[in-house]
Amino acid sequence: MHKYFRKFIVPAIAAIATLTPVYALGDPIIGIWKTEPDRKNLVSDIKITACGDKFCGQILSAYDASGKAVQTPNIGKKLFWDVGSQGGGKYGGGEFWVPLVDVDAVPQMTLKGDTLMVKGCEHHICAHQTWTRE
Structure with missing residues (x-):
């Protein structure tokens, strides 16, 4: 079994480890973030994950001003x-x-502790929000 482990298992683990860079897996931006209320006064939970050597965010859920979960067509979208x-x-x-x-x-994000400043610009028009870690 020792030869089998060294011959097959160790190379398999090494191959898997190279698929997602280690720095991305432990990056502090990864997690669940709560947005500020939008123009419809909805707050969303955004899940940030490693996507290869980059990051992506997906809308997990949305809540009205009273904290009640609401269904929107954007839940589940990137x-x-x-x-x-x-x-x-x-x-x-x-x-x-x-x-x-x-x-x-085009997104720009700045992480400071449990706060993520999120800014998006299209040409010369920009909008921003501050998200907090869940």
């Missing part, structure tokens, strides 16, 4: 993708979908 770490708590690149106006924007 909010951003191909966002990369730029070091020093800064993230950018990729694309950000703005559901309220159905526009793609």
Whole structure:
């Protein structure tokens, strides 16, 4: 069994480890984030995960002003993708979908502790929110 382990299992583990870079798996941006209320006064939970060597975010749920869960057609959709770490708590690149106006924007994110400053710009028009870790 020792030879089998060294011959087959160790190379398999090494191959799996190279599929997702280690730095992305332990990155502090990964997790569940609560948005600020949008123009419809809804708050959403966004799940940020590693997508290869970049990051993506998906809308998990939405809540009205009283905290009651609401169903929207955006739940389950990707909010951003191909966002990369730029070091020093800064993230950018990729694309950000703005559901309220159905526009793609260039995301810029800054992580400070349990706060994520999220900014999206389309040409010279920018919008921003501060998200908090769940």
